[in-house]
Amino acid sequence: RSFAIRLPTPPQMDNRGNYIVSLGNLCRWLGREAESLGVEIFPGFAAAEVLYDDAGAVVGVATGAKGIGRDGKPTANFQPGVELRGRYTFFAEGCRGSLGETLIERFGLRTESDPQTYGIGLKELWEVEPAKHRPGLVVHTVGWPLDAQTYGGSFLYHLENNQVAVGFVVGLDYRNPYLSPFDEFQRFKTHPAIRPTFAGARRVAYGARALNEGGVQSIPKLVFPGGALIGCSAGFLNVPKIKGSHTAMKSGMLAAEAAWGAIREGKRATALAAYPVALRRSWVWDELRLARNVRPAFRFGLWGGIAYSALDTYLLRGRAPWTFRHHPDHAQLEPAQNFRPIAYPKPDGKVSFDKLSSVFLSGTNHEENQPCHLVLKDPAIALSVNLARYDGPESRYCPAGVYEYVEAGGSRRLQINAPNCVHCKTCDIKDPTQNIVWKTPEGGGGPNYPNM
Ligand SMILES: Cc1cc2nc3c(=O)[nH]c(=O)nc-3n(C[C@H](O)[C@H](O)[C@H](O)COP(=O)(O)OP(=O)(O)OC[C@H]3O[C@@H](n4cnc5c(N)ncnc54)[C@H](O)[C@@H]3O)c2cc1C
Ligand code: SF4
The missing domain is CATH 3.50.50.60 (FAD/NAD(P)-binding domain)
Incomplete structure (x- = not known):
């Protein structure tokens, strides 16, 4: 919370010689190249x-x-x-x-x-003060604000034009249903080693997307x-x-x-x-x-994972005669009664923000008059399992505020604000009974990520 220790850079995270680019812009360029070769897109x-x-x-x-x-x-x-x-x-x-x-x-x-396992990656693009911009700088962190049992970490990439991409990944095998990856990300930016980069800066884009973490065994x-x-x-x-x-x-x-x-x-x-x-x-x-044993080693906690990763990388060089296995992420969530709600700080509107203003920056747009693309196989499970047992975790793991439990006529019901969906797929992955099915919405709908 108040200090940071610099660790040796593991070889996998050595980015010397790499370029930092916007993948969205690279794909747009590649698309034009492909079309010029006769590919139809x-x-x-x-x-x-x-x-x-x-x-x-x-x-x-x-x-x-x-x-x-x-x-x-x-x-x-x-x-x-x-x-x-x-x-x-x-x-x-x-x-x-x-x-x-x-x-x-x-x-x-x-x-x-x-089974495949996943993380949710949240990312923002900022325009920072020129004095704080160091083109080519890459910073990775582990630890705070996540607890030692939850896998995750951050990245900061200094791109061109005073832009900094900052992101945070949380392993979706987390157990505490009160955890909110979005709020962990917002809190991360308030760390004294991170906040100064964004003081006086302007946030220009926001997005979120699940990523695979299972590796070769999945x-x-x-x-x-x-x-x-x-x-x-x-x-x-x-x-x-x-x-x-x-x-x-x-x-x-x-x-x-x-x-x-x-x-x-x-x-x-x-x-x-x-x-x-x-x-x-x-x-x-x-x-x-x-690299197959590095991610699953974090089941031993942050310090156990770091220690095993060092052993695996420097001594065993990835050639251990064993392979750690995976379990499905949705089965890892524990009942809410095992935990206390996490009190996340209110966003300050300078470096930390709420979900709705973030979704606005994702450029998300859907035709409003279309069938809901987030389908509950059994709508009753939202209340009987998700709310009763896990205190409505989808309202926290969704990085776009799509799922809300609202009061209606003295009882609660799940409201699905599908037009806000940024297509990260986290609900499809993490819903504890796999009751939420993400279906393809009408073509053209979804986030729009310029320069991301
Ligand atoms: C936060 C974050 C940071 C990352 N950082 C890096 C990094 O620094 N370097 C790196 O190399 N990788 C990074 N990755 C991983 C990288 O983004 C992926 O590995 C890579 O994009 C995979 O490419 P892909 O073409 O398989 O899938 P994607 O890039 O996901 O492309 C799939 C495309 O298909 C579209 N699509 C999906 N379903 C349909 C459908 N039914 N019909 C039509 N279109 C559809 C999607 O909208 C998307 O445009 C990061 C990922 C995340 C989430
Ligand atoms: S509704 Fe699901 S896919 Fe859409 S943003 Fe929320 S968690 Fe991601």
């Missing part, structure tokens, strides 16, 4: 459904219809979805992809791997008839590095090479066996295999 259309042939092989995706009203009926703006068919379809929806999860279930892709089977999982849909994030764009790109390249080989042989809708083979032979697999 359809922004504004979400893939809402997987298409299968009679033999059960994947043959493409269908985009969702536009112009369906809140009541589920077509409005005057109705446009039916379109089918996009291909000989092979790659799913690159990022962490906890909706279609990817249905494929994992349908084809039993996770029968030989651990990677499912990658292929099925007609398609493959690539990037964070499969779970290639290197957790100690908090980096996954390099592995995502490489996995896409290897899958593309496998598909090209199959197409040249005249195949269609087969399982691309060459892709997982190439991936296991690539640096992606080596990198993830060597």
Whole structure:
């Protein structure tokens, strides 16, 4: 709370020689490059459904219809979805992809791997005073304000143009239902070692997104008839590095090479066996295999995790003859009666803020008149389990204030403010009974992250 100790930089976090860029801007540039090569890109259309042939092989995706009203009926703006068919379809929806999860279930892709585990990453972009800007500086922290049993940490990246990206990751295997990742992040910025960077600065953007933390032991089977999982849909994030764009790109390249080989042989809708083979032979697999025990070691607490990570990195060099296993995050939440509510400080409006003003900065926009994309399998469970047993944890883990328990006629009910959703997928992951299902909203809706 009041001091900071500088630790030696672990090799995974050594960023010398790297560039700090906005991934959103990089993707926009890559998109233009791809289009100039003849690739067709359809922004504004979400893939809402997987298409299968009679033999059960994947043959493409269908985009969702536009112009369906809140009541589920077509409005005057109705446009039916379109089918996009291909000989092979790659799913690159990022962490906890909706279609990817249905494929994992349908084809039993996770029968030989651990459950995926996740963290929620919150991020803000700031314009700081020129005197405080040190282009290229990267700072990572662990510890405060999280308790020693909760995995997480922060990053500060000094980009160009006096911009600093600050972010905070909280492992979603946390146990205390009173924990609010958003408020931990806001509190983090008030630490005396961090606050000065943001004094007199202006916050310009906010976002949140889940990230995979399972590592190599949580990677499912990658292929099925007609398609493959690539990037964070499969779970290639290197957790100690908090980096996954390099592995995502490489996995896409290897899958593309496998598909090209199959197409040249005249195949269609087969399982691309060459892709997982190439991936296991690539640096992606080596990198993830060597890092596999670092994240799960934090089950021994902050200091146990740091001690094990040092041993694993410097002495064992990732070659320990054992692999720590994972458990699903939603099963880790404990009843509220085991904890006391956490009293988070009120936002000061200078370095710490509330959720609603933050959502405003995420540029989130959804067509208001559409069916709610956050579906409760059984609406009664919100009160009978989530509120009764866990004191409504979704109102705290959602970083956008989507879930609110409100008083109505002397009783409480769960109100879902779906238009605020920043598509982080945390509710789909952390809901204790997996009662919340995140469905693809109408295409084009969601956050808009310039320079993030
Ligand atoms: C806070 C945070 C900080 C990070 N920092 C770094 C870092 O410094 N360096 C690094 O390398 N990595 C970092 N990562 C990880 C990195 O962002 C991911 O590993 C990487 O973006 C994965 O790429 P991807 O293409 O697989 O998925 P994504 O980048 O998530 O892209 C998936 C895209 O598909 C879209 N989509 C999803 N579902 C559908 C659908 N059904 N239909 C149509 N479109 C859909 C999504 O909107 C998204 O645009 C960070 C992640 C987080 C959360
Ligand atoms: S509703 Fe779910 S996916 Fe949307 S912002 Fe909240 S936790 Fe994230």
